[in-house]
Amino acid sequence: MLVACWSVKGGAGVSVVAATLAQRLAADHGGALLVDLGGDQPDITGTPAHHAPGVADWLAGGASVPADALAHLEVALPGELRLLARGHGPLPVGERADVLLAVLARELRPVVIDCGPPLPVAFGPQGEGELALAAASSATRSLMVLRPCLASLRRALAAPLRPSGIVVVNEAGRALDAGDVGEVLGVPIVAEVAVDPAIARVVDAGLLLARPPRPLQRGLRHAA
Numbered sequence: 001m002l003v004a005c006w007s008v009k010g011g012a013g014v015s016v017v018a019a020t021l022a023q024r025l026a027a028d029h030g031g032a033l034l035v036d037l038g039g040d041q042p043d044i045t046g047t048p049a050h051h052a053p054g055v056a057d058w059l060a061g062g063a064s065v066p067a068d069a070l071a072h073l074e075v076a077l078p079g080e081l082r083l084l085a086r087g088h089g090p091l092p093v094g095e096r097a098d099v100l101l102a103v104l105a106r107e108l109r110p111v112v113i114d115c116g117p118p119l120p121v122a123f124g125p126q127g128e129g130e131l132a133l134a135a136a137s138s139a140t141r142s143l144m145v146l147r148p149c150l151a152s153l154r155r156a157l158a159a160p161l162r163p164s165g166i167v168v169v170n171e172a173g174r175a176l177d178a179g180d181v182g183e184v185l186g187v188p189i190v191a192e193v194a195v196d197p198a199i200a201r202v203v204d205a206g207l208l209l210a211r212p213p214r215p216l217q218r219g220l221r222h223a224a
């Protein structure tokens with residue numbers, strides 16, 4: 001199972017959702033791999049992996065670096081969860097990226113990919129964002145994480161791919177809700193999560209995995 005979490009607007013909650021989902025899948029399946037294409041997972045999960053080599057380093061290694069070298073780059077997270085860090089340098093698409101996605105698709109463990117910066121925004125002059133798009137396009141579950149506001153809905157309508165499901169992150173006082181999102185985008189809402197100061201606090205303390213907030217876990221239980 002390859003689950004990709006992505007967004008169309010920054011700060012929606014992709015990294016928090018990806019880490020929480022990966023932790024749940026690791027508990028349910030006896031292991032899971034969290035792949036970070038954005039670089040925020042060391043902070044989100046409270047793991048000192050900021051300088052760890054990862055996806056970018058493996059891609060830069062070219063054909064001389066065997067596919068199974070990826071496993072040596074994994075960093076242990078709490079429980080049976082492991083992290084493949086973003087690493088340093090660009091994330092080019094091409095043959096090497098195809099091998100990466102094929103290896104991840106063949107994984108026996110569930111794999112959750114944090115696609116990093118919002119997709120349309122992420123496309124930069126050197127092809128930034130293209131690997132995230134390829135990952136989201138090839139995933140068995142492609143989850144768009146979205147806060148229900150007009151700007152997000154507009155961007156979602158113009159998104160370069162259609163998700164298989166939407167995770168709505170609800171902020172109090174919004175005029176729009178998950179029902180509006182589902183109706184406008186015509187994509188099933190697979191989970192709803194509230195914006196909750198308690199969630200922000202555990203994330204800021206680097207304790208998301210050590211003290212996973214129950215409402216967040218409950219909200220995501222049917223997401224993947």
Ligand SMILES: Nc1ncnc2c1ncn2[C@@H]1O[C@H](COP(=O)(O)OP(=O)(O)OP(=O)(O)O)[C@@H](O)[C@H]1O
Nearest residue numbers: 010011012013014015016116194195196199200203
């Ligand atoms: N359900 C929530 N309740 C409260 N705060 C949240 C929630 N989800 C995420 N946050 C907070 O919002 C901020 C953005 O979350 P996160 O990093 O997961 O978003 P993102 O979509 O990955 O952002 P980026 O586009 O920068 O990668 C963080 O400070 C995080 O702690």
Ligand SMILES: [Mg+2]
Nearest residue numbers: 014015038040
């Ligand atoms: Mg992120």
